[in-house]
Amino acid sequence: MLVVDNIQCQYDAETVVEDVSFHVNDGDICCLLGPSGCGKTTILRAIAGFQNIASGNIELGGKTLSSAGQSLSPDQRNIGMVFQDYALFPHLNVYDNIRFGLRKQSNAQQKATVSRLLELVRLSNVENRYPHELSGGQQQRVALARALAPSPELLLMDEPFSNLDADLRKRLSLEVRDILKELGISAILVTHDQLEAFAFSDQIGLLYDGELQQWDTPFNLYHEPVNPVVARFIGEGSFLPGSIGQEGNQIDTELGLLIGNRAYPWPPGSPVEVLLRPDDVVLTSLGGISAEVQRKLFSGSSTLYTLRLPTGSLVEALLPSHHDYQLGDALNVTTQLEHLIAFPREEAPLSTPKQEVL
CATH class of the missing domain: 2.40.50.140 (Nucleic acid-binding proteins)
Incomplete structure (x- = not known):
């Protein structure tokens, strides 16, 4: 469904991502894993449309999203995004935060969509609360529901659980995975946490120093590393x-x-x-x-x-x-x-x- 083909990304003429290629199948949950500064968030931003690519090509469902000198704007890509800091609107309650991306729908359609998502993320009892009245886990569920509301083809998540304590982080990541699998939505998670990547993902891409070292299943990354970089980083x-x-x-x-x-x-x-x-x-x-x-x-x-x-x-x-x-x-x-x-x-x-x- 998603094809990232030999992309290069630069900041001020400095190359930070070099010749990265991978693909995501329909319904798969994938992960970009690596240490800080390896380029994983840059790749996520390039897929979302917030970062131009210097070369290569990005396609979603057969449609070109980005190539050298050409890029669709983020709102034209039908991609959902969940940020590390949740990015909820503080002046809107839970219901209106989720409804924000549904302005083209009728009121009845909006209500039906929001109600379904509130039930899915188990927040039906807090729809009138504001973000500051919610726990970190609840805020993350609101951010997920808001990203899912427009029915995106692909969901991108940038370190979405990093602000949570260890127990909640583990529990919520598994809940989010179950939700995505139930809806059949493809997703890419960015994280530096190996255990989170292993538990959450069908496929993992290990990035190091701007290069993709291996794109594989969690099992193969652990038992069949292709080079010493992967072997030393994983497990x-x-x-x-x-x-x-x-x-x-x-x-x-x-x-x-x-x-x-x-x-x-x-x-x-x-x-x-x-x-x-x-x-x-x-x-x-x-x-x-x-x-x-x-x-x-x-x-x-x-x-x-x-x-x-x-x-x-x-x-x-x-x-x-x-x-x-x-x-x-x-x-x-x-x-x-x-x-x-x-x-x-x-x-x-x-x-x-x-x-x-x-």
Whole structure:
């Protein structure tokens, strides 16, 4: 439904977004994820029509919204927008805030639309209140209802939950997702919160330094990162030095010979870095290697341990919290992984591989 094709965005001749391409299918909820200053809000503003693009093309439903030197105004795009600060009109009550974008409809149509949305976002009992009389969660629901009122083809959300406390943020993001799925509306969320992106989105685009590193499902971003930037940004994990074994799907490491789900095209002995997620490192009573507990982070049902191996390398292990290991304890660990992700070790570049390595 939405096609963003090779766009470039600039501020005062400085390029802030470079060659970004992705598409959003009808009914999908997607996310632009990345650290502050990576360009995600700039891309959202370009889709909404608030930011011109220097090159490339943006299409919605087969209609060109933006190209170099040409741009439809925001009101011609049929796109809804939910801002970080909600941007509600303080002098209008809840009912009139939602009704604001429906001025072309008859009074009866406006009333029916607003009533339906008030019920959908569970605010029917506060329609006469003003924004300052509402909680943060209620204000966010009003902003969502107002954006949905004109029946947009696409909804854009710029850090919409960032002003809420952690518990409300999590609960409201799931409620908003359910509402969008019920209505069948496509949406793009901008956030720097990985957990929020994972819970909210069907597809996620990771942006870093103005470039789109990977556009994929949450599962693949975590388990199948395409480069070290994605691997380091997404989730917990550590890199362990290793070398390609006699077979391409084998890597020799301090934790033993790792055998994975892919064959790498590099010759035996090629130095690599292996990505180990905390759930890849497990305790063992037979074999394994002794590792010393350096740090621990208790989170209720599990504890994240940072372990020092005999060479000084650090790995992380996510273990059930039934056993409470102390700093300095020695644990016998091994690996249990299904996704073997390795990248060339930077200090010893490899020859060009025969195929793209995922």
